[in-house]
Amino acid sequence: MKRIGIIGVGNIGATLAHIVLQSKISAHIGLYDVNKDALQGKLWDLEEASVIGGYEGNISIIHDLDAFELFDVLVITAGRPRVHGMDRKDLLKENASILQAIAREVKNFKGVCVIVTNPVDLMTRFFSYLLSLPKTQVLGMAGVLDEARMALQIKSMTGLKVQSMRTCVVGPHSEHMIPLEAVGIGPGVLTDIMLISEEQKKLLNKNTRFGGGRIVEKLKSGSAFYGPAAACFRILQNVLELKQEVLTCSVFMGENSKFSEISQEIFFGWPVFLGKEGVKKMITPKMNEKEKEELREVLGKLQKEYLEFFESMV
Numbered sequence: 001m002k003r004i005g006i007i008g009v010g011n012i013g014a015t016l017a018h019i020v021l022q023s024k025i026s027a028h029i030g031l032y033d034v035n036k037d038a039l040q041g042k043l044w045d046l047e048e049a050s051v052i053g054g055y056e057g058n059i060s061i062i063h064d065l066d067a068f069e070l071f072d073v074l075v076i077t078a079g080r081p082r083v084h085g086m087d088r089k090d091l092l093k094e095n096a097s098i099l100q101a102i103a104r105e106v107k108n109f110k111g112v113c114v115i116v117t118n119p120v121d122l123m124t125r126f127f128s129y130l131l132s133l134p135k136t137q138v139l140g141m142a143g144v145l146d147e148a149r150m151a152l153q154i155k156s157m158t159g160l161k162v163q164s165m166r167t168c169v170v171g172p173h174s175e176h177m178i179p180l181e182a183v184g185i186g187p188g189v190l191t192d193i194m195l196i197s198e199e200q201k202k203l204l205n206k207n208t209r210f211g212g213g214r215i216v217e218k219l220k221s222g223s224a225f226y227g228p229a230a231a232c233f234r235i236l237q238n239v240l241e242l243k244q245e246v247l248t249c250s251v252f253m254g255e256n257s258k259f260s261e262i263s264q265e266i267f268f269g270w271p272v273f274l275g276k277e278g279v280k281k282m283i284t285p286k287m288n289e290k291e292k293e294e295l296r297e298v299l300g301k302l303q304k305e306y307l308e309f310f311e312s313m314v
């Protein structure tokens, strides 16, 4: 039986645990949170939901972080979410300290880490540095969510069903993300979003980039969690090799990067195949020259942000 650890059982972590239970995959789910009372309450609630839903699962509280060392995969959602008026970067210092404390306790972990905590590209790179696991075993969740947001925008403009679409969003999980013009529509057909006007393309980019922000604006005291939890579940299914799909995650490209003049150390959204060893293969999406140029530019900014942040942490 596979072992899935969830560190941070707030909105995303608890929703993810519920999805995993409902899926009936053969796995033990271990939950950890600093808020012990809330964690106990959520465990009881999840257990009761399982009985009612007929998917009685294997779920328990993990009291000490070092017990996660034997797990296959860890999903880390511990940290503060954005509230109305905040940018993801505003969470940087506080969430980095939380990840630092967690990394100290799970230092012998050998499996795959999925980082959700924002700002996710910086946190994924930082966690990979702290844990000294092979860099392919640490990845961030973001692209799967951004691509769903993009698909929904295209649906609202064209009426096409989202299931027939394959969108791709590369780069950082921020207002600088790059929704690619090449979209898969139906089996084997790639189009350059020819179905929508130039005006609509601009709107598509804007709405995809601010998809998270518009939810925060309405929720006010927190950020999206059903979508992020569903995206984590897709990643889990692929890491556990129950599915094989191209998923965009925040990953380390190293020498494979066509953008390595910026930095080989950088983590950013890119389509990949995943497996039990983490990132198995990078996929090169269809990008036009403008998009490649834009990506170089935003990766330069991301690298600068990381170095400034890193200097402030050490």
Ligand SMILES: NC(=O)c1ccc[n+]([C@@H]2O[C@H](COP(=O)([O-])OP(=O)(O)OC[C@H]3O[C@@H](n4cnc5c(N)ncnc54)[C@H](O)[C@@H]3O)[C@@H](O)[C@H]2O)c1
Pocket (backbone or CB within 6 Å): 007, 008, 009, 010, 011, 012, 013, 032, 033, 034, 035, 077, 078, 079, 080, 081, 082, 091, 095, 098, 101, 102, 115, 116, 117, 118, 120, 141, 142, 145, 173, 222, 223, 224, 225, 228
């Ligand atoms: N990557 C993405 O696409 C994406 C999308 C949405 C939200 N997020 C981020 O995910 C994170 C979690 O969001 P949420 O809505 O679930 O927040 P939440 O506040 O509901 O849950 C966070 C949980 O982390 C716990 N926590 C705090 N410090 C901890 C520690 N040291 N060890 C263990 N647990 C700790 C809290 O007690 C809380 O239960 C936030 O940083 C948010 O910005 C990322």
